[in-house]
Amino acid sequence: MSQTDIDHIKKIYIEADLLYSESEVEAAINKMAADISAALAESDPVIFTIMNGGLVIGGKLLTKLNFPLEAGYMHATRYRNTTSGHDLEWKVAPMIDFSGRPVLIVDDILDEGHTLAEIISFCHQKGASSVQTAVLVNKLHDRKASEDLKADFVGLDVEDRYIFGYGMDYHGYWRNAPGIFAVKGK
Ligand SMILES: O=P(O)(O)OC[C@H]1O[C@H](OP(=O)(O)OP(=O)(O)O)[C@H](O)[C@@H]1O
């Protein structure tokens, strides 16, 4: 990246609005972990993190789930480091056989929901006994892929703006931002 581009990326962070501080996000993750444990502890689930955005929430959740489970990842992308969605592109399929087992999909954000809807249908096709979803953030708007599309476990609701931090990127950057931020003017 050129210096001008990096300067732009720095400016995005400096000017962004903080929606949830690190401690607020951590509290939400603790609550998600407790709810997931209560629901899944006895069911021998397979937990798949969706890369790349799920990287932070997947890792943070896993060590708080104190019961037997298998963990893996899938990589699918719809935004490809831009700020608007396209068709879903599969990059890495799951490597753990989950047929006949409950699956929990973990991702950073449920925005329009096309990504989760496709992944849920893929897991059913491949024989999961049940498919549940956990997202750190649900974006509030009326553009969901279908009206009844909701995640089973949600950390926080966010307003209808472009957000980054805790795994969510702005043009590939700031997945590492320690809080949930909204881009100024977006
Ligand atoms: O609800 P949707 O409108 O489908 O958007 C949500 C998806 O978009 C992001 O992934 P992205 O395609 O940006 O890839 P990334 O995980 O590599 O950032 C995010 O991680 C979700 O998987």
Ligand code: HPA
């Ligand atoms: O608001 C967003 N931020 C980052 N990644 C995303 N993927 C879908 N929506 C978003």
